[in-house]
Amino acid sequence: MSDFRPSGRQPDQLRPVVIQRGFTRHAEGSVLVCFGETRVLCTASIENRVPGFLRGKGEGWVTAEYGMLPRATHTRSDREAARGKQGGRTLEIQRLIGRSLRACVDRNALGERTITLDCDVLQADGGTRTAAITGAYVALVDAVNVLMKRGDIKRNPILGAVAAVSVGVYRGTPVLDLDYAEDSDCDTDMNVVMNDGGGFIELQGTAEGHAFRRDELDALLGLAEKGVTELLAAQQAALSA
Amino acid sequence: MSDFRPSGRQPDQLRPVVIQRGFTRHAEGSVLVCFGETRVLCTASIENRVPGFLRGKGEGWVTAEYGMLPRATHTRSDREAARGKQGGRTLEIQRLIGRSLRACVDRNALGERTITLDCDVLQADGGTRTAAITGAYVALVDAVNVLMKRGDIKRNPILGAVAAVSVGVYRGTPVLDLDYAEDSDCDTDMNVVMNDGGGFIELQGTAEGHAFRRDELDALLGLAEKGVTELLAAQQAALSA
Amino acid sequence: MSDFRPSGRQPDQLRPVVIQRGFTRHAEGSVLVCFGETRVLCTASIENRVPGFLRGKGEGWVTAEYGMLPRATHTRSDREAARGKQGGRTLEIQRLIGRSLRACVDRNALGERTITLDCDVLQADGGTRTAAITGAYVALVDAVNVLMKRGDIKRNPILGAVAAVSVGVYRGTPVLDLDYAEDSDCDTDMNVVMNDGGGFIELQGTAEGHAFRRDELDALLGLAEKGVTELLAAQQAALSA
Amino acid sequence: MSDFRPSGRQPDQLRPVVIQRGFTRHAEGSVLVCFGETRVLCTASIENRVPGFLRGKGEGWVTAEYGMLPRATHTRSDREAARGKQGGRTLEIQRLIGRSLRACVDRNALGERTITLDCDVLQADGGTRTAAITGAYVALVDAVNVLMKRGDIKRNPILGAVAAVSVGVYRGTPVLDLDYAEDSDCDTDMNVVMNDGGGFIELQGTAEGHAFRRDELDALLGLAEKGVTELLAAQQAALSA
């Protein structure tokens, strides 16, 4: 057991990952994803319309919304609906989720419909955006399978799998999948979204303490590749269950 | 088995009620309440401040906020945070929950602190506001017990228990605890909030189809009394577990 | 003369009711309704369109908006237009007025048009929502008569009359039509909307102090029936004038 | 009788002016002002605080808010509270009213308190802003007299009287006090606010059709001087009643 991570994990060890399909009943895809104590409910909803800028082009759209229940965190946060607007962090995260999932979809094959991925954090312990992307992919596949079964689309628009993980330099050591205790006390962290072809879809690194050096960056990318590989396997296992 | 309720229930029969404490870990009280397929997460959060109008008076405050995840329902609803305001229905429900819970609290005994009850609907099948009140009471008791254990307050501010149920006239017959299939096809419905002394705290009846007669009203109140008695017992069982 | 009500009224006595039609000139119906010192201007406006969810169905819509002039009350309230949103109380009241009036209209007979009832409180002394419903009914009838005279509709869509009154337990005694002095110092109050067939359309009871017992509830409903009967007569007298 | 103004008035003739004090009961000043069919309720409310930028300076503040009931006009306008913001026209008018009234007040003599003039149009037929200024002055004097009677202030802060009228070029002829029929069909109009010393406080002229020449401007100013003189007399008559 590692003696420096608060959780006792090894530097390259993910938290236990649980991906539970069919968590709620109305959505075409509904997945509860847990990265340790972080729990996010990801639903995929199909609607037979597209945003104005796509109307009449025969293409579909995939988008995401992100929310955090007020007491998902240690202290209560204001409810964004009550404050009258979504904060910058929320908008940034939901734009990231949307771009990441669009990267694995052939929008022509989807036809003129929208799939909205709602990612709502029931409990937060670091890494909510990476858990959301990883879970939303499974919800998206379930929703697409509904369309395929109904015969609404002929060709499967899923181009490949997508998963995400955070990495960071914690007390001088690169580590995988930061939890809240690490995240709030770390120098540098990066969210990495990859596909199952080993390609990078999104990289968002921030040096909160000292700037990170090129060799640290290389180590972090290596950890991310390992973590995403395991998450992709967990997604496939859940989808085969 | 009843042959006219879609669920096969008897007219005076509640749906199965589940009250699960400690559903999430950060809140001082966290309860998942299920009335059949309706599932609401109720958290109670303690903060050491009160709204402006109470400052310096030595009294506490109990308030509620209500939300529905976008895909808790059959078709996706817009996220209120994205639309930039809470709708009238939401405000109405959260005001009802707040008043109902304040009715069972001695705010002087609570001291200058606020307990906020966040009631978030994960899955909706009718009766979300009555489930929310019933579950929020349990979360409130758990939060108050945290304050008692910490020694922050000396006298228990809980004056009694509160629970709520809906009743309505469905195809001419008064029935208890409407589910969505009944609610969307019923003439008249009423939400009833009662305490464990048999007193009425809130009554909100609406005739959507034909106006209800005095004898129907009497029958509905009788059903509500029966239902609330069972819900109060379920709360106590959960709190004793 | 009663010696316990601040106004000297008997427990079952309404305040003087005045219903003045044609108060302003542009609206199809324009009624100033006074319940004692409470004065509400109710206008009915006809528009040849319906909300999106009704378009193309051949049905009409009846809706209400409620406002209070900033200095209708003892101390000035912020103007909702300046604050940038309608408060929860406002939304709740206007939803109540709208539902109450829709209960007396055959929306198929109305055709694809909307009647909006604007209820603006010029002076408040308790019971503004019940005065608004009672006055809005008269404005609605005037507006419908404009449509009938113009030949725009053939069948009168008004199904019956609707009026409303508040009742409450004041210092232990059930009383009718609470004014502000009573309302701000009473344990329990209830707003009751009824039609001229003796049916209940809306019941909204709130126990602000002690919960109300079933026998108190029965006494309150009896008072409400008496009060509404008198208000329905006052409406007819105004409409016949 | 003039044969070209829709109302039959002479070019230099005001509409009948009515100034009714004490129209509602809660405000320190409450005036219904009518310029013909234009009716505006002006209330003056005293509060013992000033905006942040004046705090601790020993000076008072006078400000105004303006609103129009949705059906004050020929066709219903959206309620600004429901739309979530005050329009540009509203803001412009209430800023004008506020500046005009501040011009007749010694804010040091007022002390650290705010008088808010709420001008709400019950019925509109052109000239609502000039009626509002004229009526608000009377409400302001009534509110100041309340302060004087209470002994809250020693020196009367009213420096002089203020009234306002519109003038315009209608079908080539300069006319006084435009009503809606004239206003909506006129080339040029100007709102003129003056004090009882014959000084100009505000001039707002707009050429909607052809630009106005210097000689037309001179004629309009002459008409305005005549109209304001009559309005100042009507204010004094109302205040002496």
Added chain:
Amino acid sequence: MSDFRPSGRQPDQLRPVVIQRGFTRHAEGSVLVCFGETRVLCTASIENRVPGFLRGKGEGWVTAEYGMLPRATHTRSDREAARGKQGGRTLEIQRLIGRSLRACVDRNALGERTITLDCDVLQADGGTRTAAITGAYVALVDAVNVLMKRGDIKRNPILGAVAAVSVGVYRGTPVLDLDYAEDSDCDTDMNVVMNDGGGFIELQGTAEGHAFRRDELDALLGLAEKGVTELLAAQQAALSA
């Protein structure tokens, strides 16, 4: 050199005026206008649509928006986009600019298109709205010339030139083109918009200190006529360059 104006200017002397066309490259018209240290970027944008109330009428629209960069002024102002609304002063100014420019356009000749004049203050030193109108006219002409060159319109919709200047009574003397030092310490000021036929399009005079007398008003109008004549010449010089 004048010894009482902070700038040393003569009472009837404008600040140096610079009108620089083509300041940015994307807009159909882009003008940086400087009245001394006041600098406003005015762009004219053509769009092939009109607001709803003009659709299908064959007429065009000319409108304006006004903004001030947060640090255009001595102390930083909040960004209106961050505050979530445009203030009353902003709305008032942009309405003034829009009306002024519409006064010199034949909207039938423009056809169903909108020209939007964005006037953004890079640096403020008094007179931003008059500089904006003066510069926006030049941007408008440039945009119209684009339409003419493209052959999109056949007849030039520009009816004449429009320019604006402020005048005021500073320390008892009427002066032309107030800068910030004068504006913030002056009794009375007026913004005057005129066309090249010598007609008045807008007059907005405000007595901040003492009300202005008719003879002062006459002097101010004379100064404005002189100032606008010079500004119209500067516009023509810029357009001929």
Added chain:
Amino acid sequence: MSDFRPSGRQPDQLRPVVIQRGFTRHAEGSVLVCFGETRVLCTASIENRVPGFLRGKGEGWVTAEYGMLPRATHTRSDREAARGKQGGRTLEIQRLIGRSLRACVDRNALGERTITLDCDVLQADGGTRTAAITGAYVALVDAVNVLMKRGDIKRNPILGAVAAVSVGVYRGTPVLDLDYAEDSDCDTDMNVVMNDGGGFIELQGTAEGHAFRRDELDALLGLAEKGVTELLAAQQAALSA
């Protein structure tokens, strides 16, 4: 000359960079930065207060706001102030600028004051956020020097220099400093913020077309290092001028 970049630049060639200090006069720092045709006005404003979460801690704050003039782009965008909120892209960019600049400031040495960096895009041609960071650094240094000269702070809080550049894969080749023509037609792009110690402060990479491989990422990071080195030199040259 390169034959595949629309601008004819070499793959590793920046656009001409201009950094003009003192562009406007009121701000403590005011810099116009041009990356080719992209022009951003960056002002630094000092205020002697900090946000609530820092009050009383003796630390300062550095924050940024970002805006784009409506016609900075090829087609006019809505003004965010008029729409009533800042979009997700705007919030994301201003958060990035703020984090980047805070990374080079010792907030204890700054004391309890806030420096706000307003970055307003006058003309856009790709890379507005990287130009903004690069220019804002220079404005920040100028503002800090004002504080030093005034003797308000003793120790220089600037820890080092920060600059930013974009890199991307355009038609299969990694290139430096994308302009709009490249940005809108490229597969992958990344914004890189670095300090003068060669450390990475922010990395934001997005694969819009195909996911990028590890070797492409390495090439992009190399280009970014080269570009930032040149930008840091341009900053120093401007500051020495």
